[in-house]
Amino acid sequence: MPEMSEPRVVFAHGKESGPWGSKIQHLAAIARSQGFAVESLDYSDLMDASARVERLLAHAPTGTPLMLVGSSMGGYVAAMACEALAPDALLLMAPALYLEGYPGDPSHCPDDTVVIHGWDDDIVPLEGSYAFASARRAALHVVADGHRLAESIELIGELFSAQLQRARDRG
Structure with a gap:
């Protein structure tokens, strides 16, 4: 059984994806390389x-x-869990926030919150990410990509890696 006080990243996948989709696999490899359990x-x-x-x-x-990481519906899940789980860092990719069927306004998000959203997202409107980020002064990265953020995986990895390092340095 893993040591529960070790550095840990917990991923929440989107509505129609699975727990080990391509983005999660890519980010999990980065987390493991920095000594985080995933x-x-x-x-x-x-x-x-x-x-x-x-x-x-x-x-x-x-x-x-x-650290909690979520994409689309998983972004909503990760953000809504912040109050109870008190993560040190939060990464949201095209989070499904402020949509019908997604109740509540996430509160108690960590200071180190990064949001990434595609200009061409045809599933989750950019306005939700903008509203969330601006209310919290969170880092918002808007990229030339769609909902899956498939063309931005390298940038996401770089942002995630830097966020992991900040979380480890504070801990």
Whole structure:
């Protein structure tokens, strides 16, 4: 059983993807290379966003530092879990915030929150990421990409790597 106080990254995948999709695999490799344990829960049996948040909260991951990462619906899940889990850092990719069926306004997000969203996202409007980031003065990176952010994987990896280093330096 892994040491629970070790540095940890917990991923939350999107509505129609799986726990080890291409973005998560790429970011997990970066996290492991920096000494972080990685977890990615499987939410594919749950279509309800609130039920996914409950699953993450029931899992109750810990780590020093702890970082949550979410994409699309998983971004909503990670953001909504911040109050209970108190992560040290949060990375959101095209988060499904402020949409019908996604209740609540995420609170208690860490100071080190990074949001990445594509200009050409046809699934989740950019306005939600802008509203979330501006209310918290979070770093917002808007890229020439679509919802999957497939063309921005290298940039996402660089931003994530820097965020991991900041989290480790603070811890």
